[in-house]
Amino acid sequence: MYRYKILIEYVGTDFIGWQIQSKGNSIQKFIQNEIKKILKEKIILIGSGRTDTGVHAIEQSAHFDCKSEIKNLRLFLKSINYFINKKNISILSITKKNFKFHARFSAKQRIYKYLILNRIIKPSIEKERCWHVSKKLNIDLMKKGAEKLTGTKDFSTFRSSSCSAKNAIRTMKSVKIKRKKDLIEIKFKSKSFLKQQVRSMVGCLKYLGENKWDLNKFEIILKSKKRTLCAPPAPACGLFLEKVIY
Secondary structure: OEEEEEEEEEOOOOOOEOOOOOOOOOHHHHHHHHHHHHHOOOOOOEEOOOOEOOOEEEEEEEEEEEOOOOOOHHHHHHHHHHHHHHHOEEEEEEEEEOOOOOOOOOOOEEEEEEEEEEOOOOOOOOOOOOEEEOOOOOHHHHHHHHHHHOEEEEOHHHOOOOOOOOOOEEEEEEEEEEEEOOEEEEEEEEOOOOOOHHHHHHHHHHHHHOOOOOHHHHHHHHHHOOHHHOOOOOOHHHEEEEEEEO
């Protein structure tokens, strides 16, 4: 048996998310089936983590095992991309790994990026790739809120009711916000995330930026551990899995 790691770029707009489900088109299932056709054997594709419906990836990491060695990796990349590019998916690289490597369990950090287009005019080019917010946001207040999110905390406030994680304790290594003209970029770095955690945190940071909440209320809601107090989650279209660090 041989193990291979692949890096995947995709637009999640037309998919139900990464993970295979009983109904609907998932990214995992689509890529898995195409690799199966090329290698002419059954394979199971294991991703570094799940992305929800409509979420994109700049570098999703995954691995699969196969019986025969892939002799020409460059030819494999060319062949697989020929079939999957039509669905706005690309495999950027493939590398042979030992069996100690696991796309999910070997990951040390994950980086998610969220994009907010903060202007009056609705986007055309960036449509389905950002959250359009027309009201001008207070970026300085959002940055102060971001500081409150770093460290080891109980993130129950930002946890989806359908989250299957054993507990809500996570260590947020960093939350960085920067603005370039009308585009606000928020980057979250942590070993792991709860279901809808990033989108929920962005929704709360937006409330800060709109002055619907002050910093004191933001901190009270964070510490409350009550999902019912959370702001509405940001839409999936602005979220990108940017990188998985091993």
